[in-house]
Amino acid sequence: MNDLMTELFKLIKLQNPIFALEYPLQERPNLLSNIAFECELQNIKCYLWSFEDDSLYQLQIDTGKLTLQSVSEYQPKEKSRQEHYFEILRFWKFTQLQGVLILEGIFPWLTSNSEFLTSEWIKSALINLKLYNRNSPKTAILLGPNASLSPDIAAEVVTLYQQLPTIAEITTCLKQLLPEYNCSEIDETAQAGVGLYIADIEYAIKHIIASGLFEPREFTKHLLAYKVNLFKRVHNIEFLQPPAMKIGGLELMQESFLKYKQLMTPLAQAYNLRIPKGVLLIGPPGTGKSYSAKVCSQLLGIPMMIVEWGNFRSYGDQAQFKLKKLLALVDRIDRIIFYLDDFDKGFAGDDDLGRRLAGMLLTWMQERTSNVLIIASANNLELLPPELTRCGRFDDIFKVDLPNNGERHEIFKIHLARFDQRFRNGSDVYSEQEWRRLLKETYRCVGAEIGAIVEKAAASTFCLMFENSTNDQAPLGQGVGCGVWGVREEIAPTTSCVQAPSSLHPTPYPLHPIFDDNYSQLPPLEITVAALLEARQNINPLAIREADKVERMRNRASLQGLPSSPIDDSVYSHGNINIFS
Template structure:
């Protein structure tokens, strides 16, 4: 909460720190400024605010918990006559008789790592020099300068001179303490559940979510549901991630991996923790595209009952200079939510360029994985493990590596029945409509198809059978006849598709071979009735 951040700021001031950097999100700005102004009034200290937007100084005053801004004419008179530099505020604060705390908002872009533009570079160097001189000149004066912004990134030459405070996301306990101030009386009984639904948001975001959700006679459960939906949308917009509650899905095959997931669930118990047992640092899923790596992450979420954050690791490269800032905030979010699964999709694509940015992001990930204390399970998927830095794949980072291969005969049977049950009621509740010989014919025809391709084959066949049932445009029928998918429709759909493992046989086989060397199998040896078994080539 901002109250805690305010305490940290004044602790640094008491230690005679004249320059302090504070990273705080924009939505929390009003609350932070109000808290700072209140504390200054309590200590009889003047508090001023300068913003880049209007180049004016305002004194912050709180009347009945409402923040007011009073223009400081002394600066306006000087600044009006001295416009040779836009950051005249730095000269003014160094020599003025005014004392107290000056908050500079919007100055961080000039304090980061060097820019290639000459004008920007010269301005940046001037500002850094002016800040250091400000610190030295006012060392014995009752003046403190606070640099405020949403991204407090400081270059290496000035970072040692400026202690940095970062406003953290509120904890469940802090949210629970705050919620009674904004919740209707009817929802007070489920404060803890509402707090859990709110974890991962700042207080201002929680305010907005509750205000949008509250309606006459809304129940606490409905409020939780709407607040969760608001959070999911917010996380998608702010962090570019997908946040999923544990899904209800069925998985075909990959039994060894599923057994590992069930074992992880036991490691979450207090009994396992009493023996100092923990979840793996990370799990790496490797294999050709479409074999079910993303689906496996959702299956793990279901098995463990933990929410799932899906992140395309390669997307961070598009942020450029902001990539490290974005990643740092994401790690803070994951740590705060705590019991969660972080799934890094297409992990290898983030390292395809092998440039400095990729190496820095990898370093941040390694440091976080090594030092974090939160109960977060990291799952990453990769098609080309050779693109990953070797230090990422050693034990202690990704403790378990699973090879997710092309499905065998028995697994393809399971995958087919799962997809067929979506359209054909004959396959509900373990039902079947094909003979053993028909299944063997279908499974042989789809020998190198992955799960995603099997799903597409079933859907194409379902469309074909539907069009045969209703050859003309029929708007409605009095009684809906069942849709029965025929074997011939499935075989025809297969013939219209050229699987990836056949189109790109060399690449896929290379991926499979490397995955075999690096990972443990995620599927047992096929023991189903559809298995080809051991073939004796000597007859």
């Protein structure tokens, strides 16, 4: 019997008349079976009532399966008043039946949004039930996925919670479900299932096996994909494995990330050292805060969970419950980066909900023992409550500023390498004069804007190279595309074609015969400085368009944040310009 069942039956043996149990909906069949099975072992009658049909059933285990037998002693009343839907509470107080009564569907009526008179009647009935049945062999269990109790009865009703399974519990489950796997394969699969309930894992394994997959690596890969998809649907989050990516600049911040990796080792923990309780990235939009968090995931080699903090406001009364569940999930996964994107937007309303959520987060940050690195990004530091930015909450605060010349040079090369193969493997084909002109024209452009400039330049270069590729009247090779591609005119017209998206090209357009179906022989895309400068004219940088707001953000960030980048010492820095050349 696991810890939850042990605690639950301890309360039953102590003849506690009423307590609450919060459980995930998908675990309901397993939970009811476990309670019924243990009740049979201890010779205790077990009953179930649900709000759905207002009927009472006795839970029994027959040949290892859970069965429900109708109990004739309970006869529902005609529902002329709302309280009559909960007549079961009055019945259990006076009935001669003994044992455990599981009550489902009552929690929603105990919240502040429920109908007042009905809510007060239920609260009074529960308190009287506890008083009347004290020291008797009758226990009522309030069961539901969200055990929210109003403060006036919270002290009267003990609440138990079903936690996410540990890695040891998942391993035990997998040994039964996958008996042909060896220990190392079970461990790898169990690691992929951390953060899921046992019922989720059983469901995923059943469907993966049904699809014909049983090879351990593929099996683990599909289980992880199922988990990522489930997290997105249930918690509205992104769960990313450590990416492979490059970043231009921000060397000081990257050095700190590498120190965090050292602090997460058992050796550091033996010295009572720990990672920061939180890391805050502040600066204008588009400067690379989210990108930096992904780089941290790469450097530390641990997955990353991305949460839009402002989304919690849309959950209303469910916001605190959602946050509590999410923090429990993060704690269970343990070695992970918990990234709170647009952290300041969650406090834009300056209302009670934002303060309550901040209080929950701060309490968790202060008390947690898991190896979770919390990174939050914010544009407007003025929106954050002062208690969030004091030392001991977010220990490290970095100012992610507009990139300097050297950083823009690196960012350009990273984006150019996506389209122009000449820039791959660290190569550089532009002259120093060309770079200086390009960097001067992109002054105050952030990384996101540089990426847009390169993409626009790549698109315009492509359109010039293949400006007639959509012309289905004249076959390529007969003078239409030969000048651009350098293909001789005597090459015969092609009959091969590919179908473009119907919304853009209703008829297929031809491909040249020297290109196979995989486009492996396409001519290279070479982006010129002129194309980049032209694309720059179509971009109005935020730091110029909203100069006052951006400068206010930068100045505030400079007061509280550590620099993310060293002083520019590249050949393109302002201090390295030769005015006599």
